[in-house]
Amino acid sequence: MSASTKLSSSVKALCFLAESYPEPKTSNEIGENTGINASKLRKLLSLLSKGKIVTSNQGTKGGFQLLKAPKNINLQEIYCTIEDRKAFHLKVSEINGQDEYDYLGYFDNLFSTIQVEIENKMTKISLLSIMNDLKIKSKFK
Amino acid sequence: MSASTKLSSSVKALCFLAESYPEPKTSNEIGENTGINASKLRKLLSLLSKGKIVTSNQGTKGGFQLLKAPKNINLQEIYCTIEDRKAFHLKVSEINGQDEYDYLGYFDNLFSTIQVEIENKMTKISLLSIMNDLKIKSKFK
DNA sequence: AAATATGTTACACTTACTATAACAAATAGG
DNA sequence: CCTATTTGTTATAGTAAGTGTAACATATTT
Numbered sequence: 001m002s003a004s005t006k007l008s009s010s011v012k013a014l015c016f017l018a019e020s021y022p023e024p025k026t027s028n029e030i031g032e033n034t035g036i037n038a039s040k041l042r043k044l045l046s047l048l049s050k051g052k053i054v055t056s057n058q059g060t061k062g063g064f065q066l067l068k069a070p071k072n073i074n075l076q077e078i079y080c081t082i083e084d085r086k087a088f089h090l091k092v093s094e095i096n097g098q099d100e101y102d103y104l105g106y107f108d109n110l111f112s113t114i115q116v117e118i119e120n121k122m123t124k125i126s127l128l129s130i131m132n133d134l135k136i137k138s139k140f141k
Numbered sequence: 142m143s144a145s146t147k148l149s150s151s152v153k154a155l156c157f158l159a160e161s162y163p164e165p166k167t168s169n170e171i172g173e174n175t176g177i178n179a180s181k182l183r184k185l186l187s188l189l190s191k192g193k194i195v196t197s198n199q200g201t202k203g204g205f206q207l208l209k210a211p212k213n214i215n216l217q218e219i220y221c222t223i224e225d226r227k228a229f230h231l232k233v234s235e236i237n238g239q240d241e242y243d244y245l246g247y248f249d250n251l252f253s254t255i256q257v258e259i260e261n262k263m264t265k266i267s268l269l270s271i272m273n274d275l276k277i278k279s280k281f282k
Numbered sequence: 283a284a285a286t287a288t289g290t291t292a293c294a295c296t297t298a299c300t301a302t303a304a305c306a307a308a309t310a311g312g
Numbered sequence: 313c314c315t316a317t318t319t320g321t322t323a324t325a326g327t328a329a330g331t332g333t334a335a336c337a338t339a340t341t342t
Contacts (some may be wrong), residue, residue, distance in 0.1 A: 002299070008248050015242070026318065037301060046320055058319040059309025101156070101275040107149050114262060118255055125251070134242040142330065167287060178332060187289055199288045200340025 001040065006082050007075070009036050010044050014073070015131055017054060017066040021140040024063035044082055051081035070128035070138050076119050078127075142181065147223050148216070150177050151185050155214065156272055158195060158207040162281040165204035185223055192222035211269035211279050217260050219268075 001009070012034045017025060027045065031038035045064050049056040053073060055065045131138050142150075153175045158166060168186065172179035186205050190197040194214060196206045272279050 004248065004252065005299090008244055011248075012244055028318085039302065040300085042319060043321085049319095056319060057309075058307075058317080059311095060315095060317045061310060062308085062318050064319090101277055103149055103153055103275070106271065106275060107145065107152075110266070111145065114259055117258055117262070121255060121258070130247065134244070134247060136242055146330090169287085180333065181331085183288060184290085190288095197288060198340075199286085199338070200342095201284095201286045202341060203287050203339085205288090 003079075003083060006044065007079055009034075009040065010048065010078050010082055011075075011127070011130060012036065013041055013045060013064075014048070014053070014066065014070075014078070014127055015134070015136050017064060018070050018127065018131060018138040018140045019136055021066050021138070024057065024061070024065045026063040030064070047082045048078070051077075053078070053081060066140050069140055070131060071126050073127040075122035075125045075127075075130075077123075079122060144220075144224060147185065148220055150175075150181065151189065151219050151223055152216075152268070152271060153177065154182055154186060154205075155189070155194070155207065155211075155219070155268055156275070156277050158205060159211050159268065159272060159279040159281045160277055162207050162279070165198065165202070165206045167204040171205070188223045189219070192218075194219070194222060207281050210281055211272060212267050214268040216263035216266045216268075216271075218264075220263060 013030050013036065016030055016033050027038040027041045030036070030041050030045075034041075045054055045056060048054045049064070053066075053068055055067050057063060057065075128138060154171050154177065157171055157174050168179040168182045171177070171182050171186075175182075186195055186197060189195045190205070194207075194209055196208050198204060198206075269279060
């Protein structure tokens with residue numbers, strides 16, 4: 001799954017959980033509502049569970065529930081939880097090695113500073129602000 | 142070729158042309174110096190030629206030459222010339238359609254504003270400043 | 283005319299992504 | 313304790329994208 005797909009899928013799932021809080025929702029239910037494959041959802045939500053953003057319970061009457069308030073969840077946090085890399089990592093690994101000059105170091109440094117800016121931007125965006133923009137009402141206050 | 146690979150390969154080639162200016166260099170010569178495949182280089186340099194950043198000449202005594210001064214070439218310009226998309230386009234196409242809410246529009250908008258910031262950053266970086274950082278001497282003044 | 287070099291297309295190879303299936307582990311209820 | 317349910321994880325098949333290289337037409341110089 002690509003970085004942006006993971007992020008948007010996670011946001012969709014979290015919005016649905018906020019909308020239907022406090023009722024626990026199974027991966028199948030979330031899948032029906034969001035159009036995302038239930039197996040993909042379980043992968044993402046298990047990571048979000050480890051990151052203490054949702055709770056998960058197996059078995060009958062199990063499912064996923066939102067754990068943190070939407071106003072206290074930001075995009076950067078979601079991204080870091082579902083992706084082991086830094087936000088929108090730009091590859092420099094393909095730059096051919098053994099150069100006379102340190103191009104790899106240069107681009108690595110450049111892309112790092114760009115990433116810091118992206119992260120700063122995403123940190124400022126809360127799940128609640130996204131829901132407000134999309135006119136989704138959160139039941140998690 | 143990925144976005145970042147294209148960009149770094151182009152920068153390497155342009156640095157070499159600035160370093161060896163005004164001598165025209167063939168794709169094979171650039172390839173030997175940079176470690177980049179000559180065929181790949183010709184693809185990139187033909188685009189840079191259309192973008193008036195280098196000149197190209199076929200036949201004996203042909204090859205590529207820098208056309209613009211390194212201080213007047215910036216990263217954004219290089220990127221736009223070799224890539225038809227905007228800088229480091231973040232995909233949103235994979236977000237599943239037919240939603241109750243406009244997630245696609247939201248992320249499209251978010252990623253667009255991030256892209257604008259990246260573009261602004263890259264516009265401020267000239268080829269000359271990269272060469273200075275890497276301690277490469279330009280013969281194109 | 284011959285040699286050289288770009289410009290472009292094509293192709294095989296590898297890697298990454300996508301979607302889905304399968305099943306073990308955990309939980310709830312009777 | 314047994315069954316149904318649901319997460320968590322692994323595997324797999326199919327598709328798409330990226331990489332490296334080759335081939336050859338086109339253009340230019342000598």
